[in-house]
Amino acid sequence: MGSCLHQHDCEEYECAGDWSLYKNIDITGVTALNETVEGSAKSVFKPWEQRSDLSTVLASNDDDAELIVFIPFTTDVKIKSICVVGGVDGHSPSKMRAFLNRDDIDFSQANDLTPVQEWELAENIRGELEYPTKYAKFQGVASLTLHFPSNFGADATHVHYIGLRGEATQMKRDAIANTVYEAMPNPSEHKYTKLFTCLI
Amino acid sequence: MVLEATMVCMDNSEWMRNGDYSPTRFQAQADAINLICGAKTQSNPENTVGVLTMAGKGPRVLITPTNDLGKILQALHGLEVGGEMRMTSGVQVAQLALKHRQNKHQRQRIVLFAGSPVLADKAVLEGMGKKLKKNNVALDIVSFGEDDGEKVEKLEALLNAVNNGDNSHIVHIPGGERVLSDVLISSSIFTGDGEGGSGFAAAAAASAAAAAVGGGGGAYDFGVDPNLDPELALALRVSMEEERARQEAAMKRSAEDSTAKGQQAGESSSAPDVAMSDVGLVDTTDKSKDMMIDDDTALLQQAIAMSMAQAAQAAAAAGGGPATTDTSMEESGGDDQDLAYALQMSMQQAAAAASAAQGSADVNQVLGDQSFVSSVLSSLPGVDPNDPNVRDVLASLQTDEGKNDDQATKDKSK
Numbered sequence: 001m002g003s004c005l006h007q008h009d010c011e012e013y014e015c016a017g018d019w020s021l022y023k024n025i026d027i028t029g030v031t032a033l034n035e036t037v038e039g040s041a042k043s044v045f046k047p048w049e050q051r052s053d054l055s056t057v058l059a060s061n062d063d064d065a066e067l068i069v070f071i072p073f074t075t076d077v078k079i080k081s082i083c084v085v086g087g088v089d090g091h092s093p094s095k096m097r098a099f100l101n102r103d104d105i106d107f108s109q110a111n112d113l114t115p116v117q118e119w120e121l122a123e124n125i126r127g128e129l130e131y132p133t134k135y136a137k138f139q140g141v142a143s144l145t146l147h148f149p150s151n152f153g154a155d156a157t158h159v160h161y162i163g164l165r166g167e168a169t170q171m172k173r174d175a176i177a178n179t180v181y182e183a184m185p186n187p188s189e190h191k192y193t194k195l196f197t198c199l200i
Numbered sequence: 201m202v203l204e205a206t207m208v209c210m211d212n213s214e215w216m217r218n219g220d221y222s223p224t225r226f227q228a229q230a231d232a233i234n235l236i237c238g239a240k241t242q243s244n245p246e247n248t249v250g251v252l253t254m255a256g257k258g259p260r261v262l263i264t265p266t267n268d269l270g271k272i273l274q275a276l277h278g279l280e281v282g283g284e285m286r287m288t289s290g291v292q293v294a295q296l297a298l299k300h301r302q303n304k305h306q307r308q309r310i311v312l313f314a315g316s317p318v319l320a321d322k323a324v325l326e327g328m329g330k331k332l333k334k335n336n337v338a339l340d341i342v343s344f345g346e347d348d349g350e351k352v353e354k355l356e357a358l359l360n361a362v363n364n365g366d367n368s369h370i371v372h373i374p375g376g377e378r379v380l381s382d383v384l385i386s387s388s389i390f391t392g393d394g395e396g397g398s399g400f401a402a403a404a405a406a407s408a409a410a411a412a413v414g415g416g417g418g419a420y421d422f423g424v425d426p427n428l429d430p431e432l433a434l435a436l437r438v439s440m441e442e443e444r445a446r447q448e449a450a451m452k453r454s455a456e457d458s459t460a461k462g463q464q465a466g467e468s469s470s471a472p473d474v475a476m477s478d479v480g481l482v483d484t485t486d487k488s489k490d491m492m493i494d495d496d497t498a499l500l501q502q503a504i505a506m507s508m509a510q511a512a513q514a515a516a517a518a519g520g521g522p523a524t525t526d527t528s529m530e531e532s533g534g535d536d537q538d539l540a541y542a543l544q545m546s547m548q549q550a551a552a553a554a555s556a557a558q559g560s561a562d563v564n565q566v567l568g569d570q571s572f573v574s575s576v577l578s579s580l581p582g583v584d585p586n587d588p589n590v591r592d593v594l595a596s597l598q599t600d601e602g603k604n605d606d607q608a609t610k611d612k613s614k
Binding site for chain 1: 242304305330
């Protein structure tokens with residue numbers, strides 16, 4: 001499964017522009033299954049320059065190396081390649097399986113269904129490795145689900161950065177993201193923080 | 201205001217026939233489930249709740265997650281109790297039902313009512329908990345009913361396996377004193393939702409207690425939120441104080457009476473009780489004898505004396521008298537279980553006596569009828585009308601009512 005090093009020195013050539021698909025991710029809709037800290041999945045989508053920053057981590061629960069990350073996009077995108085920076089000492093994921101445009105993937109489904117594509121990953125601390133996709137299949141992607149079934153021998157899997165390279169089209173799939181209508185008044189949502197005096 | 205889909209796992213096994221939660225364990229559970237459904241849908245109108253039963257032939261989903269309270273109430277209607285609870289498969293079916301929820305943005309939660317003993321191993325439960333955590337499902341456990349010693353430990357282990365950042369809770373509700381729903385309202389299962397949850401809890405307490413006088417509402421004195429309805433709260437407080445004053449006066453009066461009777465043996469004091477119960481056509485002889493075995497017999501005798509004085513008043517007043525004194529007694533009876541029970545029982549007898557009437561029969565008159573009482577007593581096993589203790593009791597009864605005529609007849613019949 002192809003992994004290629006950059007043919008140039010990254011400091012001279014601006015790679016950052018290529019890896020800007022993270023701006024098209026609907027960050028509030030990013031969820032993960034089997035993460036230790038709720039919401040930590042959102043932190044691994046950041047600019048290319050910060051890919052080696054190990055302070056942000058998506059960690060799986062102890063004794064369980066599996067992770068599923070669900071990534072919805074604000075527009076339909078075309079994904080050319082994916083870069084994953086894993087943890088040290090065997091905490092890096094060793095395999096990756098991708099599903100497209102499905103929001104109901106949990107662990108039983110992930111193991112039953114055939115992914116659109118799967119890759120064998122290598123330990124990639126500095127983020128130099130990128131894994132190209134079968135581009136024809138990755139057109140018109142509204143949501144991407146990544147399943148990491150195993151790692152390099154540690155108890156838990158750590159992911160520090162997930163980078164996506166590709167193009168964003170202007171087409172949106174869903175007009176309304178997530179709206180809650182106030183069908184009945186709920187006092188806890190309308191707390192006054194300041195006193196007001198009324199003149200009689 | 202968390203957007204959540206909840207599946208409630210209900211225990212309808214044979215263990216639920218027990219009556220240590222009023223009225224039966226099963227009914228208490230159904231009430232609690234209604235409350236939970238209401239709370240969830242009120243805190244966020246897009247929340248959905250579903251119900252499944254775990255016992256019987258197997259786990260059965262009564263209603264898939266919906267935000268329509270009416271459908272949920274309908275599904276809870278006409279359920280039958282029987283079989284054994286299968287906890288693990290019940291939770292797995294709940295997980296499956298949640299997986300197929302319509303709105304994938306909703307968080308997943310299971311509320312488990314564990315009333316019967318837990319048969320599964322601790323290891324199996326922990327494995328189940330880990331699987332729930334892995335799939336981002338929170339679990340609330342309501343442990344009540346049977347406790348075979350291991351149950352608490354197993355459920356705590358399950359909770360620790362599921363808990364992820366304090367999203368799962370457990371509540372242990374021992375039987376007897378309190379109503380299941382009331383304890384739940386004040387527990388973290390409701391307030392764990394955050395501010396929205398506790399807002400509902402207060403409202404639910406107010407509305408539930410308004411329906412049952414003095415019953416629910418853990419937070420407020422009279423079950424009515426003074427903020428919501430100040431005039432009603434004030435009126436209730438004033439009437440409560442008036443009733444207390446009246447009862448204290450009555451207690452004082454009967455305390456003087458009971459010093460005369462207080463020296464008698466327990467058996468003899470059961471005689472007037474028995475006599476009254478026969479007059480009232482209510483068979484509570486067994487209960488009264490059980491009460492006599494209680495430790496604080498003096499308190500009970502005082503209660504009975506007071507209740508007899510009350511019964512006299514009630515019989516004289518007839519009509520709405522017993523009804524009002526009933527409710528007032530229930531309110532003040534919260535302090536002492538035995539006292540409340542004695543009062544209740546005597547009110548039943550008094551009400552029955554008043555209604556089963558010899559018209560507006562005065563209980564005193566009936567008691568004063570020496571021949572009737574002695575015939576009743578002689579028909580009872582173990583009571584000898586010529587027993588000096590019994591005669592003493594009858595004598596004191598007559599002197600209380602101040603009927604010198606009966607005294608004379610009693611002297612004649614000696």
